[in-house]
Amino acid sequence: MTLRLLLLLPFCLAALAAEPDWPKIQAETLKHFQALIRMDTSDPPGNESEAANYVRQVLEAEGIPVKTFTKVPNRPNLVARLKGNGSKRPILIVGHTDVVNIDPSKWKEHGPFSADRAGGYIYGRGTVDDKDNLVSCLMTMVTLKRLGVILDRDVIFLAEAAEEGNSSIGAGFIADEHWAEIDAEFCLAEGGGAMRRGGKLISVNIMTSEKIPARAVLKTSGTAGHGSVPRLDNAIARLSSAVEKAANWQPPMKLNDTTRTYFERLATVSGPEQAARYNGLANPDRSAAIQEYMRANEPAHYSMLRTSISPTIFHAGYRNNVIPAAAEATLDIRALPGEDLDAFFAELKRKIGDDQVEIQRQPLGRPASPVSRLDTEMFKTLEAMQRKHYPGAVTLPSMLTGATDMSYFRAKGMQCYGVGPLLDVEELEKGYGAHSDQERILEDELYRFLRFQYDAVVAVSAHN
Ligand SMILES: [Zn+2]
Known part of the structure; x- marks a missing residue:
């Protein structure tokens, strides 16, 4: 030595x-x-x-x-x-x-x-x-x-x-x-x-x-009045339609380094059918069908693919014979890291397609x-x-x-x-x-x- x-x-x-x-x-x-x-x-x-x-x-x-x-x-x-x-x-x-x-x-x-x-x-x-x-x-x-x-x-x-x-x-x-x-x-x-x-x-x-909590509140208003006289500008009907459109919208799938590697490696420890799905996500011919499968059967995995929208609160009305003047609903939106939120909310507005529905963005739940x-x-x-x-x-x-x-x-x-x-x-x-x-x-x-x-x-x- x-x-x-x-x-x-x-x-x-x-x-x-x-x-x-x-x-x-x-x-x-x-x-x-x-x-x-x-x-x-x-x-x-x-x-x-x-x-x-x-x-x-x-x-x-x-x-x-x-x-x-x-x-x-x-x-x-x-x-x-x-x-x-x-x-x-x-x-x-x-x-x-x-x-x-x-x-x-x-x-x-x-x-x-x-x-x-x-x-x-x-x-x-x-x-x-x-x-x-x-x-x-x-x-x-x-x-x-x-x-x-x-x-x-x-x-x-x-x-x-x-x-x-x-x-x-x-x-x-x-x-x-x-x-x-x-x-x-x-x-x-x-x-x-x-x-x-x-x-x-x-x-x-x-x-x-982790995803970014980016909640929003949808607000509608309309003419208040007696429930026996239907009105075209019913705030609840308008809000319901907007919530349905928001919930049904599928923002585009975006994989990042983590989720791409996650599904690749998960495939190596999964059964053959599952593995084929995880490996097929990036395949343009199969991806849409796989995403639909996950939407129905693997909701946590589905949420990893895109910015997601879940309606969670609905406030409207107070009496069974009164049309309320206003209604509002909360959307629990979980954004992918790196999501352009301005562009996302502009697209949400377009999907809802109703100028009478106000989209009020809430402060981010975490940075x-x-x-x-x-x-x-x-x-x-x-x-x-x-x-x-x-x-x-x-x-x-x-x-x-x-x-x-x-x-x-x-x-x-x-x-x-x-x-x-x-x-x-x-x-x-x-x-x-x-x-x-x-x-x-x-x-x-x-x-x-x-x-x-x-x-x-x-x-x-x-x-x-
Ligand atoms: Zn803890």
Whole structure:
């Protein structure tokens, strides 16, 4: 061994930091996870401070500095940072401390804040949304610190409040007013996860994009009068016709990098008929028929193809013998990333074809955010970690038809990827998914996810 190599050795050893003592870390993960599940952070009202304080104490006990940023009392956002040497831009890992509300009558054997362990599961609100990500981020920070992993980039942990109800005091607040605290090249947050069907591992979904909530209200007016005297300008009839035209309009299909890759790879783990459909989407001869099939049978996939329109609220009338002077309906429009909304609404107006129908655009539900790229070091690392931790599956970049807090970060250029633990798809039918009547997680899958996330963070951040 040359002198040069000898001199380098200590750095290499530090860089290759010992493999974590997983049994010990899992025991700690369980302790923290159960403690966090037992805190009622139902949103509203949230009251996330108890959970944030708990996370702070665990981090500070390891010597990791913590800051909090609070817009509304009792609802703090927490940021912790492990410093790197600055040769690469930071990575941000995110979990939210609040959980969605519960209906106590729906929780059968195990209470919503029990964190009971039974049959391999841990029960409670937040077990899959999002205290799983929260505790995984926490233990990633703790483990990196303890092992003294030398970092090329800062690793930043954001434990955000209010994800379920009001991002303007959580992610939106941090993005708008404290951006420097979380500015990073990459982020990992909720919104993805491995999928298993019938006990067979199918995919690891990495959420790389989401649709943009771009709602609109249609308004009509007409002559009010007695219901016994029909009028041609009846506001309800006019509105009904407009709503029907809007709902039946099929904006053009537009695939992006994520959805194109999603369907290509999904085909490789699907039966022959399904595979032929997914592969045929881009074929001009077959595409229309396939889209119609999806419209009827795979509505979530259909929504990934285009900007979508769902009428959701209809307000009109108050007495059975009075023609009302006005009527209005809400359209829940979910735009594809990159959609030209001015052009979209101009076309909607043309489709409705009635000057007496006013289209009132609502403010965007979340910022318009671009698709995160598939050619980044982060995405490629997640693919490698899928092969290591979920062998036999395929990595599926996915577009969420809903919306998440990642849109605030993507809108500012951060490349964000949604990750999460394995979920058996049957869990949704049984009523145990995120926002379901009950919620639970397979304990071993929480630990597998932690190892997946930790390894991914080390792979893109550790100095070597
Ligand atoms: Zn969530």
